[in-house]
Amino acid sequence: MPIEELRGILGPGRVLTSEADRLSYAYDASFGVYVPDCVVQPKSTEEVQAVVRTAARERIPLYPRGSGSCLSGGPLPVYGGIVVDLSKMDGKLEIYPDDLVAVVSPGVRTLDLQKAAERHGLFYPPDPSSSRVSTIGGNIAENSGGPRGLKYGVTRDYVLGLEVVTADGRVFRTGGHTIKNVTGYDLTRLIVGSEGTLGIVTEAVLRLLPKPEARRTALAIFDDLVVAGKAISKILTSGILPGALEIIDQACLRAVEAFRPSGLPVDAEAVLLVEVDGHPAAVDDEIRQAAEICRQLGARSVEVAADEAARDRLWFARRQISPAIARIKPTKISEDATVPRSRIPDMFAKLREIRNKYGVELVVFGHAGDGNLHPNILCDLRDREEMKRVEEAVAEIFRAALEMGGTLSGEHGIGTMKAPFLTWQLGEVGVEMTKRIKRAWDPDNIMNPGKIFPEPGKDRLVFTS
Amino acid sequence: MPIEELRGILGPGRVLTSEADRLSYAYDASFGVYVPDCVVQPKSTEEVQAVVRTAARERIPLYPRGSGSCLSGGPLPVYGGIVVDLSKMDGKLEIYPDDLVAVVSPGVRTLDLQKAAERHGLFYPPDPSSSRVSTIGGNIAENSGGPRGLKYGVTRDYVLGLEVVTADGRVFRTGGHTIKNVTGYDLTRLIVGSEGTLGIVTEAVLRLLPKPEARRTALAIFDDLVVAGKAISKILTSGILPGALEIIDQACLRAVEAFRPSGLPVDAEAVLLVEVDGHPAAVDDEIRQAAEICRQLGARSVEVAADEAARDRLWFARRQISPAIARIKPTKISEDATVPRSRIPDMFAKLREIRNKYGVELVVFGHAGDGNLHPNILCDLRDREEMKRVEEAVAEIFRAALEMGGTLSGEHGIGTMKAPFLTWQLGEVGVEMTKRIKRAWDPDNIMNPGKIFPEPGKDRLVFTS
Structure with a gap:
């Protein structure tokens, strides 16, 4: 681990190596504890580039992270390496009222953007329930949603352009300040929801609406x-x-x-x-x-x-x-399987069946307007027998959503939690086409490895390890 | 050219080889005449797959085409080969009112979808001015817009899922029937606007709104x-x-x-x-x-x-x-350079300057709400001296739009017409990252070659050749 080199880039204060510091970056809001080798806190695009170049040379895994409120394991450093904490990179929050556009650094909190827009009589609709702590960079990585999806869409629908640092430390810009833009492939939306596996977002141009x-x-x-x-x-x-x-x-x-x-x-x-x-x-x-x-x-x-x-x-x-x-119980597993809206009553019936079949404590709420339900299972991680039943119940929830024409994840992302099931939805060809992009952009697999893609030997959900 | 094999797949009536037939597929609504070696008219996904497999084996270029109303040269068979006319593949037009979703074949006309949605009290907002003739497949390929972009967005914002035939003749599905979907990379929007260079769209799931x-x-x-x-x-x-x-x-x-x-x-x-x-x-x-x-x-x-x-x-x-x-004049060059909305007065001033500087007949109308102007230059393709001035004027329009933070193309696409300028907007790194995706998905470059990417030796706009 080139700690001294990273300290040379960021200064000693923004390279964290103590056990206490590393432990506090070992979690997100999902499951699993993975302690990184170190944590860096860049504040500029140039610092991100320098960190990435160092890691790329040494083939050290990089895990971009916002505030860690992710529900799918997106920022977890599952193979060790460097957590790139972008929550300190929050210097830019500019509103252009005449253009209905905001330009923000990735560490800006969602709520702070919402408030800044409102001061201009404008409105940033995406509203994940973590908006008080979540960062825009994290929202972009996971394509966050919230209750306004039906009318206003999700984060993807508000990202007009990005600045991105590539896996080899170069930088490029996608999209721009206009709603209409068909110049080249839509790299903006390819990166939204890619969970940090294709590059690190260092700036975003966001669309606003009149409030x-x-x-x-x-x-x-x-x-x-x-x-x-x-x-x-x-x-x-x-x-x-x-x-x-x-x-x-x-x-x-x-x-x-x-x-x-x-x-x-x-x-x-x-x-x-x-x-x-x-x-x-x-x-x-x-x-x-x-x-x-x-x-x-x-x-x-x-x-x-x-x-x-x-x-x-x-x-x-x-x-x-x-x-x-x-x-209700010490462990809360929050799912976000989403079905076509007309299938909501069927999905509720199916969830009731799953609750009875596996004897699990399953409650349901969610964004009914867009079919995005949140079945939550309340359980106890220390009870291995119960967790086995929970694992089976969750797999059956996914199967049911897909059978009804829905999706594994409406707004939480795939991360580590749903990676074993990716092929169920995308099929072999879909997974392969996705991997081709990953390999083309990150041939050494240093950008957030262990996420999205099913890993060999990890073909099922395991809460207890 | 394996004409007999194609006839075996499609029957003799849907493989066109006469000079008259081939000539009628040599144009779109932009410039340039390129006569294909043959034209095929598949009506099913399986037929598209079989055609692609044949072409892939022989490394014959394929050019997917809707109704040919493209303003940027998207469907032109610039390197010969096979035009894949998808306008006959129009068998499916299903509306699911409870899900606010339509499922359509690529050859369905935009207007027919709009009317079908209206019969259910629903609304398909994208409305390119060619909607009476354009197909949904063509709209998806070019990410078509129209006057409703400001409030309702463009085609991209209404495509929830796709069925796609890959460059090696396999098939996969992206997205689904739900607005919220964060399972894997957003391949749906990667394909929207990719102008047929990544695969052939054989079915689309589209989002509808209450009318x-x-x-x-x-x-x-x-x-x-x-x-x-x-x-x-x-x-x-x-x-x-x-x-x-x-x-x-x-x-x-x-x-x-x-x-x-x-x-x-x-x-x-x-x-x-x-x-x-x-x-x-x-x-x-x-x-x-x-x-x-x-x-x-x-x-x-x-x-x-x-x-x-x-x-x-x-x-x-x-x-x-x-x-x-x-x-006004025999030749009409319709541009769609788009600027941030607040720069519209500046863009008008700049266009007036360009008109005077190059002595060209330049008129302007467009979708002011989203910054998407249509500067049109009226000229005469037979007048080489005038066309030289037009070429320079168009290049200066692009330069001005980019200097104001805008884009080369708001809704017409890059095609052949703007390919020489792609690097101006995306930069070297952006173009390279785009090419990496193209190479990963279509290593033999048979899917609509000659579009989007700048070609060696073609570094400027040439109307006369």
Whole structure:
């Protein structure tokens, strides 16, 4: 490990080698502990280039990392080597209001970008639930989503251009400041979601939108999950495109009510949260229509928030789900298998079947509008017998999503967690075409090795090792 | 040329070898005449695979083609070989209203998809001006745009998944039926806009939207182009996101009035056409606001269409531009250099300078909302002296767009027409990273050779050869 050379590039303060420092970079928000040999904290493109050139010469693996809130193992240093902590590279956050564009360093926090845009009356829609800590660079690596995917898309839809350091330490720019751009291959979107396996993003040009003037929110309680599914379809085919359309199942409701009661009925099968945004007159009419659809289909009750305080109350239960279910058992496995929207009721039925078949504690909430459910399994990592059942249950969730025409991952990424299953979705030819790109851009496999691609001998999910 | 083998695959009727047939595939809507050795018309994925396998074995170049309305030379068979006419492969046009998804064969016409979506109350936004003849496969190859780019994006933003035949005749699927999908690299968008150089698209999964309920349109006349530019910025930063925001310059106005008068003043410097779509109450208010902004900034006059008939009248002049300017001189060179929106007034000033410097007949209209201008040069291909000046003027347009942070091509593609300039935008490293992908996927360079990449000895634009 060329520690002295790295210290020469970054100064001694930004090359971390103590055991305590290295241990604190051994985790993300998924599973597995992998201690890197060292951690570097570059602050400029030139420093990233110099670090990459050093590592490339010595063929040392590099693991780009934002704030480590990844749910799929993206930043884990699984083969040792150097973690490249980009969270300190946060110097640039520029808003160009006339162009509806922002230019940012990779270490800028998602929330800080959102706030900066709002100060100009603008709006950066991608909103992963980790937005208070997550970085834009991490969002780009994993193509992060959130509840606004249905109407506004995901991170990919807001990245107009990138500055990228290649696996041999050169630098290039993709895309630009315009929405329309068909000059050459779309390298921008090839890099978005590639989880740091193709290069290191050192700057991003992001698209902004005018901020919607108004929003209205409704919460509908259903005795029957299938009816809730019908309400989702009916709302969307009536011409309304909600800014958010969330679903919460009975198990989540019960967990929330046991944690911080918000007065929701624990005997209901599902709750829908609908939010429309846009012109004030439009949102008033649309929320009325959406509420009416829920009532006509037989919702037990529908409440429309009269003001922002009432809106916050309606969102309260949704926001409590993660902390509430985390109390059920010590280990929380959050999946993001996504299905075509019309298959949501089928997927709920299948998830219930999986819960019973494997005897696992499985709860479901998620972004119903875009088919992106979050089945969460609550378990105990120390209980090997239980974890075996969990592994099988998770594999069956993936199989079910794919059988319904969905995807392994809607917004968390493949990382280490879903790599064993990649071929299930892409097929042999798809995996090979993907590998060809990886090999063409990173022939020595130093950029975040061990992610996305199935590794020999790792053909199944293993939580316990 | 293994004609008999191709006839064995497709039957004799769909392998065209007569001179008349081959000549009719020697053109697109740009420049250059290149006669292919033969033309094949597959109707299924299996037929495409068999044709590709035959060509791959013999290393015969393949040129996928839709309806040939390409403005950048994308489908031209520049090195001879086989044109793969996919316009007959139009068997599938399925709408899944609950999933807001369409599944289509590549030969389906854009307009037919738009109409099919509308029958379900849905909306396919990409709307290239060739939509009456263009195919979805061609739109995907060139990542086509149109006037709705500002609010709705371009073809890329609506392609969720693809079926692709590789350069060695295998087949794979990318993406799927969901908006959220982060499983592996984004091969879908890598292929969109790759102009048939990476494989042949044999099926596409497209995203649809609920159809906006209402639209309102206004036309504003400006004595000063710079003021028109200010109106564009003011409208967009006021929170309005128009479905279309078009600009027409004086030269276009004069051409239209000389062709089919619509009563527009030929002494005005610019006309803006603003269209908002969405909820009825919202569009009424937004068009009133947009009109008010134009008036306050000093528009000579602003007219808001009261109904659909009045709307059609306002759009009339915009629709007549292409036929009107085509009458000025025999040759029409339509560019699509795109700049950040705030630079539109600067770009207009620069285009005026270029017109005077090279003494060329240059008119400008385009999609002002997304910075995608269409400078058109009217000339005569038989006049070599004039064409030399045109070549220099076009190169200077590209240079200006790039200096302003824009792109060589907003929506027409690179093809043969802009390939000599690719390095100007992507730089040496960007071009090399692009070539690495091309070589990894098509090592024998049989998929649409001669496009996108600068060719040795072809380092400038040549209209006359």
